[in-house]
Amino acid sequence: MAKSLRVGIAGLGTVGTGLLDLLAKHGAVIALRAGRPIEITGICARSRTKNRGHDLSMITWFDDPTALAASDGIDVFVELMGGEGDPAKSAVTAALMAGKPVVTANKALLAHHGTHLARLADEKAIALNFEAAVAGGIPIVKTMREALAGNQAAKVFGILNGTCNYILTKMAEEGRSFADVLKEAQQLGYAEADPTFDIGGFDTAHKLAILTSLAFGSEVNVAAIDIEGIEAVTLADIRNADAMGFKIKLLGVAVASADGIEQRVHPTLVPKGSPVADTDGVFNAVVVHCDFAGDLMLEGRGAGSHPTASAVLSDIVDIARGNLRPSFGIPGKELRKYKSAPKRAHEGGYYVALELYDRPGAVAAIAKVLADEKISIESIVQRAPAKEGAIASFMLVTHKTLDSSMRQALARIESDGHVASKPRTIRIERM
Amino acid sequence: MAKSLRVGIAGLGTVGTGLLDLLAKHGAVIALRAGRPIEITGICARSRTKNRGHDLSMITWFDDPTALAASDGIDVFVELMGGEGDPAKSAVTAALMAGKPVVTANKALLAHHGTHLARLADEKAIALNFEAAVAGGIPIVKTMREALAGNQAAKVFGILNGTCNYILTKMAEEGRSFADVLKEAQQLGYAEADPTFDIGGFDTAHKLAILTSLAFGSEVNVAAIDIEGIEAVTLADIRNADAMGFKIKLLGVAVASADGIEQRVHPTLVPKGSPVADTDGVFNAVVVHCDFAGDLMLEGRGAGSHPTASAVLSDIVDIARGNLRPSFGIPGKELRKYKSAPKRAHEGGYYVALELYDRPGAVAAIAKVLADEKISIESIVQRAPAKEGAIASFMLVTHKTLDSSMRQALARIESDGHVASKPRTIRIERM
Numbered sequence A, B: 001m002a003k004s005l006r007v008g009i010a011g012l013g014t015v016g017t018g019l020l021d022l023l024a025k026h027g028a029v030i031a032l033r034a035g036r037p038i039e040i041t042g043i044c045a046r047s048r049t050k051n052r053g054h055d056l057s058m059i060t061w062f063d064d065p066t067a068l069a070a071s072d073g074i075d076v077f078v079e080l081m082g083g084e085g086d087p088a089k090s091a092v093t094a095a096l097m098a099g100k101p102v103v104t105a106n107k108a109l110l111a112h113h114g115t116h117l118a119r120l121a122d123e124k125a126i127a128l129n130f131e132a133a134v135a136g137g138i139p140i141v142k143t144m145r146e147a148l149a150g151n152q153a154a155k156v157f158g159i160l161n162g163t164c165n166y167i168l169t170k171m172a173e174e175g176r177s178f179a180d181v182l183k184e185a186q187q188l189g190y191a192e193a194d195p196t197f198d199i200g201g202f203d204t205a206h207k208l209a210i211l212t213s214l215a216f217g218s219e220v221n222v223a224a225i226d227i228e229g230i231e232a233v234t235l236a237d238i239r240n241a242d243a244m245g246f247k248i249k250l251l252g253v254a255v256a257s258a259d260g261i262e263q264r265v266h267p268t269l270v271p272k273g274s275p276v277a278d279t280d281g282v283f284n285a286v287v288v289h290c291d292f293a294g295d296l297m298l299e300g301r302g303a304g305s306h307p308t309a310s311a312v313l314s315d316i317v318d319i320a321r322g323n324l325r326p327s328f329g330i331p332g333k334e335l336r337k338y339k340s341a342p343k344r345a346h347e348g349g350y351y352v353a354l355e356l357y358d359r360p361g362a363v364a365a366i367a368k369v370l371a372d373e374k375i376s377i378e379s380i381v382q383r384a385p386a387k388e389g390a391i392a393s394f395m396l397v398t399h400k401t402l403d404s405s406m407r408q409a410l411a412r413i414e415s416d417g418h419v420a421s422k423p424r425t426i427r428i429e430r431m
Helices: A014-034 A065-069 A088-097 A107-123 A140-147 A162-174 A178-188 A202-216 A235-243 A305-320 A362-372 A403-415 B014-034 B065-069 B088-097 B107-123 B140-147 B162-174 B178-188 B202-216 B235-243 B305-320 B362-372 B403-415
Strands: A005-010 A038-044 A076-079 A102-104 A153-159 A246-257 A260-271 A283-290 A294-301 A350-357 A377-383 A391-398 A424-428 B005-010 B038-044 B076-079 B102-104 B153-159 B246-257 B260-271 B283-290 B294-301 B350-357 B377-383 B391-398 B424-428
Touching: A005 A014, A005 A065, A005 A305, A014 A038, A014 A305, A038 A065, A038 A305, A065 A076, A065 A088, A076 A088, A076 A305, A088 A102, A088 A107, A102 A107, A102 A305, A107 A202, A140 A153, A140 A202, A140 A283, A140 A294, A140 B140, A140 B305, A153 A202, A162 A178, A162 A235, A162 A246, A162 A283, A202 A246, A202 A260, A235 A246, A235 A350, A235 A391, A235 A424, A305 B140, A350 A362, A350 A403, A362 A377, A362 A391, A362 A403, B005 B014, B005 B065, B005 B305, B014 B038, B014 B305, B038 B065, B038 B305, B065 B076, B065 B088, B076 B088, B076 B305, B088 B102, B088 B107, B102 B107, B102 B305, B107 B202, B140 B153, B140 B202, B140 B283, B140 B294, B153 B202, B162 B178, B162 B235, B162 B246, B162 B283, B202 B246, B202 B260, B235 B246, B235 B350, B235 B391, B235 B424, B350 B362, B350 B403, B362 B377, B362 B391, B362 B403
Parallel strands: A005 A038, A005 A076, A076 A102, A260 A424, B005 B038, B005 B076, B076 B102, B260 B424
Antiparallel strands: A153 A246, A153 A283, A246 A260, A283 A294, A294 B294, A350 A391, A350 A424, A377 A391, B153 B246, B153 B283, B246 B260, B283 B294, B350 B391, B350 B424, B377 B391
């Protein structure tokens, strides 16, 4: 058998430990699949003494990830530290400069420096692989980079953050408030002490930026993403959506047209029975619409030690086999300048929630504003107030609507004096 | 740029023509993804004069696919003729013997000769790729062969035949009989004049045999599959299943344990909301349960000219890139002898439909037989007969049940004289 592929791992947290588990359990069959044994010859982590359940005494220890990255003792550098800046960035750069292929699970690094790093890898004619950076155990990077090579994509979207999906699922299933479920998720370790990165949509945005470049051959541009988190989603929204045939999910969505690209992250009403609507709990799902393969959905475990390690291992095996692809499917120098599409009609329409003073003429006034703005209503749910004159919940779902018309209408509705609070909208995606 | 990859295509039916469309439309970007242009330099088809919407005058024509396969003018042989025997078999063999990589969409060929051909490809150290042979535009072969390289699979199952799924979906949605929907499907061209191959489950079995080898590293063994088609599924079954929370799908299922492998194709009750339950119409879906990545589902277009051409193209690009994997993930010589698992408990339980004479003691007799055989009932639906003494529909769903107990119970029920027709069962899969 061919000689071992020598792997250096920087970062032995959840994913790194999962990779140790995986190689310990399946080393023999992986050698058959890779055509050669995979051997860990260098490691670097924060703590040298922490018990990770594996004997690491035979593996060379590095205190400095950049030293490991450029070491003569490794053939591949696996970066599992995370973070968009140093030490991850300098270590990955050092490995590439030294001509060593890189495998990384670091979505923040790629979202911010993906184009640059992909070009650097191309210059050296080596791999920069990142299956684990998007949707954990779901092979969406390989699928878009390789399997869909004969396609032009029109749209890619998905549920890319398990924490958010867990919270929204629990709220729906158990009829609990956002704050209540978030607190429980934190206690269970499903959400961070500071949950902003997840629930604010930023993690989803990092992953979406990578998918966008894979889908459309554009430079990575996370700054161009409109981001809205799930903090404002109420149990009432979920119940109203349910009554009108929808579920609420946090989606990352990227759409391309001749005018440019639109990237957005926001809570979304998705019709029940449509692809991602049944993706519940910590599961992730990604849908790609493309011209030859048609609509394709992948669903699976988007995070966790073992699923993510499975993705990292897949990237390592590709390198062991000498199977090289440009990071984003086409050579880095061919990635086009990112061009934002002008805002236009939102094809899917909107869900609008209003708190209405219960008095004669209120509904008529709202209806007139919408008609004036040429917004067409698909369905309405009004819940009676507890007593006459109190505040009524008034929700509606629109057909395809111009973004500008919707904003105009909401401003008028707010100033008309019939609503007790700021109107809220959630976009709908019909797949 | 590197020199062109010269492709020879045998078979210009639906898929072959789709491949011509694809290369005509996306040739430029495919060259970027493949690192070199893809050029068709040889073709062979039944009719030389048929108009396929493309100018083929510059491409060398072959009357004999085997001559094309071994021709010096091609680097890759693409077999799109179909059929388990000649000319497909001899042409593919000729290409491999001549050291030319092969791409094929031919599931029948692989189901019957996959092990042999994979070993031949290995001997020559060339690719035998067949993404298009299973589930059309869904990249399940690449996923299992490459993306899940770090996993041991426990189970793979899916909806693998669009014709059957279309028929079952239409029956459910429009309340029509099997015969009625089949007739319409034939008129629309979704089903063949002789539909046996699809509705009898044989097409699903071919695809399942390939998935089984990819999942478990075993020799391909289509002969070991228990096959039952959808011909006997009634509208009443679909309605009863619906009332008890299930949909009926034709599944191919392969399960591995230390005792061996179980492969079966049959109509199946799947719980609503579970992965494949919402895969309707002509869509296909495949689910893999594996130890590190967890549960993974891929859903998309399982047939058709363009989706299947997309899969063929993906295989060609891998060859253009020099990205070589063993056909079934591990080297052909490492594929283990196929070992059938002994029949045991069916974990998912059974749906049982009985036509019962409406008279005192009938239900009690049925219940006693089931109790005697230690079969535990989950739910029962009984529909009243039109008039007293007439025949009542009696359906039940069992918990996990021994295969042998179920057979014994059904034999006793049939001989007891309370049923007006042979009892029918459909297996349940709970994911």
